[in-house]
Amino acid sequence: MTERIHAxxxxxxxxxxxxxxxxxxxxxxxxxxxxxxxxxxxxxARSGARVERLDVLDRADRPSLQGGIESKVYTRCALELSxxxxxMGPSLPNLMSTIAGNLFELRQVSGLRLTGLRLPPSFAKAxxxxxxxxxxxxxxxxxxxxxxxxxxxxxxxxxSPEETAQQVRELVAGGIDFIKDDELQGDGPHCPFDERVRxxxxxxxxxxxxxxxKAMVAFNVTxxxxxMKRRHDLVMAEGGTCVMAVLNSIGLVxxxxxxxxxQLPIHAHRAGWGYLSRSPELGWDYAPWQMLWRLAGAxxxxxxxxxxxxxxPDDSVxxxxxxxxxxxxxxxxxxxxxxxxSGQTGLQAADTYAAIGCADLIHTAGGGIFGHPGGVAxxxxxxxxxxxxxxxxxxxxxxxxxxxxxxxxxxFWK
Amino acid sequence: MTERIHAxxxxxxxxxxxxxxxxxxxxxxxxxxxxxxxxxxxxxARSGARVERLDVLDRADRPSLQGGIESKVYTRCALELSxxxxxMGPSLPNLMSTIAGNLFELRQVSGLRLTGLRLPPSFAKAxxxxxxxxxxxxxxxxxxxxxxxxxxxxxxxxxSPEETAQQVRELVAGGIDFIKDDELQGDGPHCPFDERVRxxxxxxxxxxxxxxxKAMVAFNVTxxxxxMKRRHDLVMAEGGTCVMAVLNSIGLVxxxxxxxxxQLPIHAHRAGWGYLSRSPELGWDYAPWQMLWRLAGAxxxxxxxxxxxxxxPDDSVxxxxxxxxxxxxxxxxxxxxxxxxSGQTGLQAADTYAAIGCADLIHTAGGGIFGHPGGVAxxxxxxxxxxxxxxxxxxxxxxxxxxxxxxxxxxFWK
Numbered sequence: 041m042t043e044r045i046h047a048x049x050x051x052x053x054x055x056x057x058x059x060x061x062x063x064x065x066x067x068x069x070x071x072x073x074x075x076x077x078x079x080x081x082x083x084x085a086r087s088g089a090r091v092e093r094l095d096v097l098d099r100a101d102r103p104s105l106q107g108g109i110e111s112k113v114y115t116r117c118a119l120e121l122s123x124x125x126x127x128m129g130p131s132l133p134n135l136m137s138t139i140a141g142n143l144f145e146l147r148q149v150s151g152l153r154l155t156g157l158r159l160p161p162s163f164a165k166a167x168x169x170x171x172x173x174x175x176x177x178x179x180x181x182x183x184x185x186x187x188x189x190x191x192x193x194x195x196x197x198x199x200s201p202e203e204t205a206q207q208v209r210e211l212v213a214g215g216i217d218f219i220k221d222d223e224l225q226g227d228g229p230h231c232p233f234d235e236r237v238r239x240x241x242x243x244x245x246x247x248x249x250x251x252x253x254k255a256m257v258a259f260n261v262t263x264x265x266x267x268m269k270r271r272h273d274l275v276m277a278e279g280g281t282c283v284m285a286v287l288n289s290i291g292l293v294x295x296x297x298x299x300x301x302x303q304l305p306i307h308a309h310r311a312g313w314g315y316l317s318r319s320p321e322l323g324w325d326y327a328p329w330q331m332l333w334r335l336a337g338a339x340x341x342x343x344x345x346x347x348x349x350x351x352x353p354d355d356s357v358x359x360x361x362x363x364x365x366x367x368x369x370x371x372x373x374x375x376x377x378x379x380x381x382s383g384q385t386g387l388q389a390a391d392t393y394a395a396i397g398c399a400d401l402i403h404t405a406g407g408g409i410f411g412h413p414g415g416v417a418x419x420x421x422x423x424x425x426x427x428x429x430x431x432x433x434x435x436x437x438x439x440x441x442x443x444x445x446x447x448x449x450x451x452f453w454k
Numbered sequence: 455m456t457e458r459i460h461a462x463x464x465x466x467x468x469x470x471x472x473x474x475x476x477x478x479x480x481x482x483x484x485x486x487x488x489x490x491x492x493x494x495x496x497x498x499a500r501s502g503a504r505v506e507r508l509d510v511l512d513r514a515d516r517p518s519l520q521g522g523i524e525s526k527v528y529t530r531c532a533l534e535l536s537x538x539x540x541x542m543g544p545s546l547p548n549l550m551s552t553i554a555g556n557l558f559e560l561r562q563v564s565g566l567r568l569t570g571l572r573l574p575p576s577f578a579k580a581x582x583x584x585x586x587x588x589x590x591x592x593x594x595x596x597x598x599x600x601x602x603x604x605x606x607x608x609x610x611x612x613x614s615p616e617e618t619a620q621q622v623r624e625l626v627a628g629g630i631d632f633i634k635d636d637e638l639q640g641d642g643p644h645c646p647f648d649e650r651v652r653x654x655x656x657x658x659x660x661x662x663x664x665x666x667x668k669a670m671v672a673f674n675v676t677x678x679x680x681x682m683k684r685r686h687d688l689v690m691a692e693g694g695t696c697v698m699a700v701l702n703s704i705g706l707v708x709x710x711x712x713x714x715x716x717q718l719p720i721h722a723h724r725a726g727w728g729y730l731s732r733s734p735e736l737g738w739d740y741a742p743w744q745m746l747w748r749l750a751g752a753x754x755x756x757x758x759x760x761x762x763x764x765x766x767p768d769d770s771v772x773x774x775x776x777x778x779x780x781x782x783x784x785x786x787x788x789x790x791x792x793x794x795x796s797g798q799t800g801l802q803a804a805d806t807y808a809a810i811g812c813a814d815l816i817h818t819a820g821g822g823i824f825g826h827p828g829g830v831a832x833x834x835x836x837x838x839x840x841x842x843x844x845x846x847x848x849x850x851x852x853x854x855x856x857x858x859x860x861x862x863x864x865x866f867w868k
Contacts (some may be wrong), residue, residue: 071610079609087612087644088612107765126643127642129641131641131678131681134676134677136726140726140729144732145765147763149765195492197483197484198484198498198501224482227542227545264546286548289548289550289706291708292703294705296679297679312554313559314556314559314566315558315738316730322736350560
């Protein structure tokens with residue numbers, strides 16, 4: 041039996057849902073606008089996308105998106121389509137054109153969102169997945185249990201390499217596990233990549249030699265391909281243990297090539313995710329989206345955080361984090377590490393742990409660490425202690441009675 | 455004086471617009487969520503994004519997008535921001551993280567759309583732009599004046615290489631200028647790329663030897679980088695004159711690398727454009743989007759077509775086409791060729807010509823050519839004749855009196 045690709049959608053349509061489903065299936069496979077003699081029943085059976093499931097959910101009297109066929113009623117459905125892999129082969133870019141191509145523009149559609157994806161084993165043979173994943177990251181960062189406690193260099197841009205290194209010095213002295221560049225920090229003339237890496241790694245390496253603990257620093261290598269490779273090589277040469285890339289900025293080919301070249305974990309940033317997802321009736325859910333990037337090689341994937349400073353509700357954050365931890369497919373789990381960030385403190389530890397059921401994650405806090413009256417070390421300790429409490433099921437207030445740093449933190453975390 | 459990047463947005467916000475603008479500027483440059491001692495006035499002056507313009511357009515009592523700060527009134531504005539190029543250097547991927555990164559997710563935003571982009575000359579020094587553009591395409595296709603008359607191989611997928619070549623045989627015999635693969639057609643086992651190219655080019659080359667006219671065929675090379683390069687090389691070796699790539703599927707790095715490798719014009723498909731644009735209160739206008747891809751090297755860019763089968767209104771199609779023909783910047787025009795498609799016939803020729811003021815374009819029709827009762831040659835002739843009429847300002851009906859193919863076409867085009 042041929043392998044098939046399955047994708048699910050939330051669909052809203054002003055026409056008969058069965059017709060809309062068939063139009064989408066046709067547009068994304070063998071269909072044509074005007075019926076042509078070449079589109080034989082045999083060809084359709086072989087290459088046509090199949091409507092596997094179509095469940096009406098509810099109805100609305102106004103369309104979510106404009107430009108569709110007008111109607112008095114708009115039906116919302118859960119739609120599942122499938123394609124034979126022979127249509128495109130196990131190719132991530134061509135998969136993307138198929139599951140998320142022209143269909144969003146159809147007039148038979150007044151709302152369409154890609155909600156799920158199930159891929160056959162051929163894709164796991166064609167793509168490597170994360171080279172390090174959870175275990176490899178833990179080993180490199182020297183963190184056996186619990187989350188990696190992390191932070192982001194701020195201000196995002198504007199610091200010189202030396203100022204950046206100075207901030208890193210404070211952080212590694214404070215026992216941090218993980219530090220990342222801001223996604224806006226690349227290789228600008230005020231803070232050239234090479235100088236930044238050298239200055240930062242000098243600090244990280246010195247500390248590692250003295251204490252045996254080497255903080256993982258995700259240097260943002262985002263750029264053209266040669267630049268990314270060269271930057272990766274410099275990070276390697278300087279003893280660094282992680283590179284970071286902005287997925288929407290480099291694209292699938294960029295990620296795949298970076299993975300092929302890289303000997304370090306790839307920290308994947310999702311900047312731009314908002315334009316793909318913030319209209320609930322259009323675009324992408326995180327689950328199918330992150331699957332493509334994990335196949336291409338992402339080791340860590342950003343998922344925002346509970347009670348974040350952005351507009352994403354908590355249930356969406358949790359669904360995203362669970363999808364990163366779920367297997368890509370039973371034959372090839374390719375598990376990656378979710379990265380929680382944005383307005384995070386130890387106050388979110390217990391809820392985060394309860395929601396995802398493990399601590400295989402990176403928890404980054406900015407103000408939640410730097411704002412600690414006892415300094416950065418106390419900030420790191422407090423966040424780590426909040427996770428000890430979360431994992432052991434101890435209420436924060438009780439844990440705080442045994443730990444001064446946490447107790448102080450509870451006074452300013454909110 | 456330092457070079458600056460300027461981007462304009464349509465912004466809707468539930469807070470004071472000036473505050474929202476400052477939050478966006480901060481988030482996308484030196485700003486932090488919690489004010490930090492490192493963010494000095496000097497640093498902000500050097501690296502902060504600047505609010506250049508903020509004009510209130512109108513107000514609404516409901517937010518366009520959910521998840522923002524709630525309010526009784528939502529103000530809509532035209533916002534212009536600028537950044538010093540020192541923040542990211544002339545790098546397309548890092549530019550993308552900056553102008554279209556986290557900002558869409560802000561709670562101070564209930565609607566945000568990137569509407570325009572102005573780049574300094576450094577970007578034209580760092581990126582090549584289209585290698586062929588309008589002139590190079592005309593030369594290779596042997597079409598000095600008027601549009602390239604084109605079509606798409608249909609059914610999209612399902613035809614074998616031989617069946618594809620058979621369709622091409624009819625088309626080149628009919629005098630077509632341009633043929634493209636469907637964006638769903640890649641390198642699947644039912645229609646392997648190599649066999650398809652060999653079969654199609656055999657037909658195209660034979661016709662060219664006999665008649666001197668070589669139709670341009672855009673073979674869809676979309677895939678991983680090595681695959682794209684190898685496929686490009688095969689097209690070259692077989693005497694082909696164009697390759698096609700799906701931009702959203704390969705990403706900016708993929709496009710840049712393809713451009714570096716390619717010795718042929720790159721036909722750029724925008725499949726997936728709907729999820730970037732169909733919510734008018736979110737995402738991207740075509741003008742800034744296509745500018746990035748032209749800098750990276752796109753020679754032809756899809757812009758849909760007037761009275762298309764999709765949901766896009768005509769004014770948006772025209773704006774898109776004009777943006778492709780407009781200079782990327784005065785110092786480096788990098789003009790590319792807009793590609794009109796979807797439900798197209800000769801009936802759209804005059805309006806298209808009137809709207810964009812030139813015929814430097816590719817006009818592709820499927821049913822509008824294949825549906826001609828006189829056959830494909832008559833279909834091609836009718837569409838070309840409709841353009842002659844458009845350019846000469848002659849009404850179609852009058853032109854039809856001098857041309858049988860056009861006269862017949864007017865009976866089935868609608």
